[in-house]
Amino acid sequence: MSFFISDAMAQAAGGGAGAPGFEGLILPIGLIIMLYFLMIRPQMKRQKEHKKLVETLAKGDEVQTEGGLMGKIADLGENFVKVEIAEGVEVKIRRQAVSAIMPKGTLKEL
16 A cells, blocks of 8 residues: 555565665765865865975075065074064064065065
């Protein structure tokens, strides 16, 4: 008297309990793989590039900070950098706050 479930499906439900469990895991595993390739992997790549940039800072480099200040590195420390943003004006910032090394002569254009 069951119009919506065929007899074959009703009989197979008791015996084949292993297959639906595996099929239920395909979607979450696929989502985790997509999350890794779309979000986690690119972020790790950016972190490695930024770490390399911070390690290669040298005195005299023209840099831009995360706050938007641009200047020339006057002094380097282990954790901090003194950046000369104008003649006679130096600002002390964290090394991690440097976001980019600008090409030489950029400050003269400003």
